[in-house]
Amino acid sequence: MHDIRLIRDDPAAFDAAMQKRGAQASSADLIALDARRREVLTEVQAGQARRNEASKAIGAAKAKKDEATAQALMAEVADLKARLPELEAEEARLGADLEAQLAALPNIPAADVPQGADEEDNQLVHERGTRPDLAFPAREHDAIGPALGLDFDTGVAIAGARFTLLRGPAARLARALGQFMLDRLTMLHGYEEVAPPLLVRDEAVYGTGQLPKFAEDLFRTTDGRWLIPTAEVSLTNIVREKILAEAELPLRFAALTPCFRSEAGAAGRDTRGYIRQHQFDKVEMVSIVTTDASEEEHERMTQAAEATLDALGLAYRRMKLCTGDMGFTAARTYDLEVWLPGQGRFREISSCSTCTDFQARRMNARYRPEGEKATRFVHTLNGSGLAVGRTLVAVLENYQREDGSVVVPEALRPYLGGLEVLTPR
Structure with missing residues (x-):
């Protein structure tokens, strides 16, 4: 606002x-x-x-x-x-x-955001990690996954297009990834774990900018609530209509939740596989900070997401989004794109955005600086730390073996009882 x-x-x-x-x-x-x-x-x-x-x-x-x-x-x-x-x-x-x-108007872009029409105009910030050198033709995750429990057919039969059922090794891997990400954020990066509501009221989705402009991208229940498209909605609204003391800031929240998106604007895109689903799990980061701390916090948040990719041994790159590719509420967004050898390209796995005071004005979320009577609007930031489903895809494609098995990244093995390899059925 x-x-x-x-x-x-x-x-x-x-x-x-x-x-x-x-x-x-x-x-x-x-x-x-x-x-x-x-x-x-x-x-x-x-x-x-x-x-x-x-x-x-x-x-x-x-x-x-x-x-x-x-x-x-x-x-x-x-x-x-x-x-x-x-x-x-x-x-x-x-x-x-x-x-x-x-x-109805988007946030003002930061001065360093490149002007452009779409993803072709995004700027490369850096590329990290080593792409795997496979001795055989890389397969995409939708070819590897079914034998490991990524059941596309049953998901569609139960719920329709863009739904997938996870069984056995795939289900265990997804659970391990979510726990691993959440543990890192809470134990290493100072985020407070939150288990938020998955259903929210109009005021909540208005506060974070999904309403009124993007209602068609959401799912609504018969009693007028909205299924969250991301835990950003619930976490950011923790400070709605509040006046915080400066000493309370920064607040950093993290949650692992299912997310629900109608994908109304994505017809025909990624119809195969597990990349673009109506229901998916994601670990979300949200920071609430003072006006002079949001620049540093944006870098801190993005580095936290990058550290998870580093720990998993996945090659990735950071992109600074141009004005035409940036989200409605963002003043600046960094996308992290992971290398997928099966597809032979980088795909988005995390977006980290600073929204300055844009969301805070919609939520009337303020803080009172030390020694001052007047209040100021907080600055809000959000980021994926990471999208669980897309990380699962990245693990399958990067750690695949020719026989269809998949090596478990070392960092995940404690979460899978020491299991080193996912073996196809």
């Missing part, structure tokens, strides 16, 4: 930022709407003050037996009482219209 006062203060900068994001927005239209709202509000406040003043004057006139003045004042009060509800309704309508227009 944008602050209309900041738009009034520097409309040219706002217009330039929206143009960079490819958003259809005009500071002049927003400022004009806000000016009309404030004009009506001033009229409402003046009318309320005059109504109160005239009401008191009626009693004084009656005390003086000045019936003519009393009657004139009573007529004025009656007129104000009839007029004020119309003005108040108009002010509320203008305010709601302004909020709706502001809520």
